[in-house]
Amino acid sequence: MWLAVITLFPDMFHAITESGITGRAIKRNQVQFCCINPRDFTTDNYHRVDDRPFGGGPGMVMLAEPLEKAILHAKALAVSAGYSKVPVVYMSPQGTTLNEAGVKQLVEHDGLIVLCGRYEGIDERIIEQYVDQEWSIGDYVLTGGELPAMVMLDSMIRRLPDVMSDQQSAEQDSFVDGLLDCPHYTKPDVFNGVAVPAVLKTGHHLNIEKWRFLQRYQRTKTRRPELLASVQLTRQQKKWLKDDVDTALS
Numbered sequence: 435m436w437l438a439v440i441t442l443f444p445d446m447f448h449a450i451t452e453s454g455i456t457g458r459a460i461k462r463n464q465v466q467f468c469c470i471n472p473r474d475f476t477t478d479n480y481h482r483v484d485d486r487p488f489g490g491g492p493g494m495v496m497l498a499e500p501l502e503k504a505i506l507h508a509k510a511l512a513v514s515a516g517y518s519k520v521p522v523v524y525m526s527p528q529g530t531t532l533n534e535a536g537v538k539q540l541v542e543h544d545g546l547i548v549l550c551g552r553y554e555g556i557d558e559r560i561i562e563q564y565v566d567q568e569w570s571i572g573d574y575v576l577t578g579g580e581l582p583a584m585v586m587l588d589s590m591i592r593r594l595p596d597v598m599s600d601q602q603s604a605e606q607d608s609f610v611d612g613l614l615d616c617p618h619y620t621k622p623d624v625f626n627g628v629a630v631p632a633v634l635k636t637g638h639h640l641n642i643e644k645w646r647f648l649q650r651y652q653r654t655k656t657r658r659p660e661l662l663a664s665v666q667l668t669r670q671q672k673k674w675l676k677d678d679v680d681t682a683l684s
């Protein structure tokens with residue numbers, strides 16, 4: 435996947451390019467990643483990327499011209515890399531709140547240009563003339579769009595084929611079927627006097643799968659009941675639930 439990020443703080447992106455699964459995917463060239471700094475497209479002596487808002491008010495607004503040049507440069511890079519229609523995504527508090535469905539849609543594209551704002555935001559004419567989608571990562575205020583961009587890109591990159599060591603673990607992600615995750619345990623058997631649930635050491639895979647499902651269902655029901663509305667249970671899972679209720683009532 436071809437990715438270009440437009441940002442005043444390219445060094446921040448070392449967090450995803452230099453380590454972990456995302457760093458490996460970039461090193462393996464499963465992802466082509468670059469940062470483009472609007473400041474490199476300024477022509478004034480002060481390399482201005484922002485200015486005061488028309489109409490007054492606090493803070494500054496990112497200037498349209500350096501952003502436009504950066505976007506056009508990113509589009510030119512995409513074309514020369516063989517990608518024609520590359521959407522422009524703007525990370526914005528006014529955007530749609532990102533979720534797994536949104537990530538799935540985004541990672542279907544061959545290429546993406548991600549625009550990160552700072553200050554109070556960017557000149558509205560850039561949004562009107564160049565932005566295809568606006569995404570937020572939640573209703574809390576941050577200092578810029580870079581961390582939201584990294585959150586979104588991390589979630590996208592792990593979904594690319596052959597990026598996750600065990601594709602299955604990616605598919606079984608709790609958010610894929612809508613349920614929260616079950617508890618996980620590893621050595622030692624007993625930690626501070628607390629033992630691992632016995633079923634996990636039986637090697638009885640069906641019982642283990644049943645236990646894990648019931649844990650996930652119970653956790654979702656207790657912590658995020660609203661998620662249950664969009665959960666599709668398999669016939670087997672429905673039977674396990676029935677068994678569990680019968681056992682509880684017996």
Ligand SMILES: O=C(NCc1ccc(CNCc2ncc[nH]2)cc1)c1csc2nc[nH]c(=O)c12
Pocket residue numbers: 525526527551552553554555569570571572573574575576577578579582
């Ligand atoms: O650029 C981002 N944030 C920087 C930022 C923060 C505050 C303001 C000023 N807003 C004034 C206002 N808001 C409502 C009414 N008046 C502008 C820009 C950002 C990108 S995606 C995302 N997702 C979750 N949270 C985020 O902050 C972000």
